[in-house]
Amino acid sequence: xxNLKQRxxxxxxxxxxxxxxxxxxxxxxxxxxxxxxxxxxLIYLLDLSLISEQGYQDAISLLHSPIGVLxxxxxxxxxxxxxxxxxxxxxxxxxxxxxxxxxxKTAWLVTLLAPPLGLALTWGLL
Amino acid sequence: MTRKASGxxxxxxxxxxxxxxxxxxxxxxxxxxxxxxxxxxxxIQWFAHPIMGIATLxxxxxxxxxxxxxxxxxxxxxxxxxxxxxxLLALIALSLxxxxxxxxxxxxxxxxx
Numbered sequence: 001x002x003n004l005k006q007r008x009x010x011x012x013x014x015x016x017x018x019x020x021x022x023x024x025x026x027x028x029x030x031x032x033x034x035x036x037x038x039x040x041x042l043i044y045l046l047d048l049s050l051i052s053e054q055g056y057q058d059a060i061s062l063l064h065s066p067i068g069v070l071x072x073x074x075x076x077x078x079x080x081x082x083x084x085x086x087x088x089x090x091x092x093x094x095x096x097x098x099x100x101x102x103x104x105k106t107a108w109l110v111t112l113l114a115p116p117l118g119l120a121l122t123w124g125l126l
Numbered sequence: 127m128t129r130k131a132s133g134x135x136x137x138x139x140x141x142x143x144x145x146x147x148x149x150x151x152x153x154x155x156x157x158x159x160x161x162x163x164x165x166x167x168x169x170i171q172w173f174a175h176p177i178m179g180i181a182t183l184x185x186x187x188x189x190x191x192x193x194x195x196x197x198x199x200x201x202x203x204x205x206x207x208x209x210x211x212x213x214l215l216a217l218i219a220l221s222l223x224x225x226x227x228x229x230x231x232x233x234x235x236x237x238x239x
Contacts, residue, residue: 029200036193039225047232050173050239056166079151086144093141124159 024107028085031078038075064126072125077118084110136195143188150185174237182233190226194219 018026049059062068088106091097097106163169172178197218205211 029196032193032196033200036197039189039193039222043225043229043232046229050170050232050236053166056169083148083151086148090141090144121155121159125155 020104020107020111024085024111027081027111031082034074034078035082038071038078041071042075069122069126073118073122076121076125077115080117080121081110081114084114139191140195143192146188147185147192150181150188170236170239173233174239176237179233179237183230186226186229190222194222 045059045062048055048062050056063072088097088110092103097103157172163172173182198215201211201214201218205214
């Protein structure tokens with residue numbers, strides 16, 4: 001019992017060394033929260049764009065404003081990371097890619113692929 | 127909702143909604159990039175189509191359910207005091223419901239234009 005109490009506890013985030021799977025997993029969560037917070041903004045844009053010709057033009061200029069572009073990029077990065085990580089989890093559910101080396105490689109792939117793909121999507125949408 | 131969407135049911139719900147959201151989101155993105163309805167009449171015509179309207183509503187309800195299961199897990203993991211956790215979960219559930227109804231309202235109104 002004494003031994004247990006004396007073990008070093010590193011809850012300092014700078015000292016915890018997570019494997020890439022753990023980092024990818026945390027980003028999966030964070031991106032989920034980002035998209036959850038963006039839901040009202042997206043529905044606002046949809047509602048605005050549908051309600052009238054003027055609203056449609058307003059929604060387009062909102063999306064093309066600096067803040068709009070930034071939010072769109074954050075959303076697209078989040079969507080791609082969340083989607084790729086989600087597909088990885090579904091494959092692991094059916095025993096594909098469970099082996100440690102492969103799981104690490106796919107975690108790297110998801111994490112590194114998401115920002116450029118998010119950027120490409122933002123570019124394609126605007 | 128909390129008891130109905132716990133354990134195995136939540137696990138299954140999360141996967142079923144994930145697949146629908148993933149497929150429909152990709153459809154939306156590709157349609158917007160390569161077959162962009164670039165005028166207001168074309169835009170509302172797209173959403174006024176009955177199949178598109180229903181598919182979008184299912185998409186929105188799927189996001190609502192998926193977000194509920196996901197956000198609830200995060201809150202249960204990080205927010206321990208029940209006096210904060212319970213009202214926060216209630217607020218999130220009501221907000222998600224309000225968002226779904228708001229979107230439904232827009233999609234129903236567009237068919238009347």
